[in-house]
Amino acid sequence: MSSRGGGGFRWEMRPGGMLVQMRSADPEAASSPHVRVRVTCGSSRYEVSVPAQATFGELKKLLATETGLQPAEQRLLHRGKERGNSEFLDACGVKDRSKLVLTEDPSSLERRYIAMRRNAxxxxxxxxxxxxxxxxxxxxxxxxxxxxxxxxxxxxxxxxxxxxxxxxxxxxxxxxxxxxxxxxxxxxxxxxxxxxxxxxxxxxxxxxxxxxxxxxxxxxxxxx
CATH class of the missing domain: 1.20.58.120 (BAG domain)
Known part of the structure; x- marks a missing residue:
C-alpha cells in the first residue's frame, strides 16, 4: 500500500503497520546488504545484524527479543540524537559496526516500577x-x-x-x-x-x- 504526500514524497506501509518513506525501485536498493550494529544498553552490549535500509522502528523490534524491552519502551540514539521509528538507518549514516545507544523510555521505567511495587x-x-x-x-x-x-x-x-x-x-x-x-x-x-x-x-x-x-x-x- 502506498500514497503520495506533500512535497512529492511517496509513503509505504511496512508489514508491522509503520508508515515510512517509500524507497525507489532501484535493483541495488532491493538487494541492500546487512550491517551489524553495536547497541549499548546500560552495562549490556548487543550486536544485531539488520538490513542497511531498515528503519529504526524495525531495528527496535529485533532488539526487543534481545533486551526484553518492547519497541514502544525503547529510545535509540545515534550520534547523540534520538532517532524516530520511520527514519532509515543508512539515511542517518548508520554503517557496519556503527554504535548506537539504547535507553528505556522514562514513562516505561515508571510503569515498570509501579508494577514491581504492586507485585511485591x-x-x-x-x-x-x-x-x-x-x-x-x-x-x-x-x-x-x-x-x-x-x-x-x-x-x-x-x-x-x-x-x-x-x-x-x-x-x-x-x-x-x-x-x-x-x-x-x-x-x-x-x-x-x-x-x-x-x-x-x-x-x-x-x-x-x-x-x-x-x-x-x-x-x-x-x-x-
Missing amino acids: KIQSTRRAIFTMSIEVNKLADQVAAIEKSISDGNKVPEIQITTLIELLMRQAVKLDSIPTEGDTSLQKNVQAKKIQNCVETLDVLKITNSRLQIVVVTSKWESF
Whole structure:
C-alpha cells in the first residue's frame, strides 16, 4: 500500500503497520546488504545484524527479543540524537559496526516500577494469608475434635468452646486488616468463610454440649 504526500514524497506501509518513506525501485536498493550494529544498553552490549535500509522502528523490534524491552519502551540514539521509528538507518549514516545507544523510555521505567511495587505487595499479601491459613486449619482441627467428642455423647468443658470461638474471632480481625486485590481477594474470602463456618459450628455445639450430662464412671469392688 502506498500514497503520495506533500512535497512529492511517496509513503509505504511496512508489514508491522509503520508508515515510512517509500524507497525507489532501484535493483541495488532491493538487494541492500546487512550491517551489524553495536547497541549499548546500560552495562549490556548487543550486536544485531539488520538490513542497511531498515528503519529504526524495525531495528527496535529485533532488539526487543534481545533486551526484553518492547519497541514502544525503547529510545535509540545515534550520534547523540534520538532517532524516530520511520527514519532509515543508512539515511542517518548508520554503517557496519556503527554504535548506537539504547535507553528505556522514562514513562516505561515508571510503569515498570509501579508494577514491581504492586507485585511485591501482592506477594506479601499472599504470604500473610497463607500463614494465617495454617493457624485457621489448626483451629478447625480443634473444632472437629470437639464436634466428635460431643457427637459421641461426651460433654466438654464450656471454656474450651468459648476460648476456641475467641481465637477464631481474633483471626477474623487479623484477616480483615489485610488489604487485598486481584486473586488475593478470593483467597481472603476462602479463609473468612472457613472461620465463619467454624464459629457457627461451635455456637451449635455449645447448645448441644449444655444439654449433655457429665458421666461419672465408678467401679464396684468385691471383697474376697
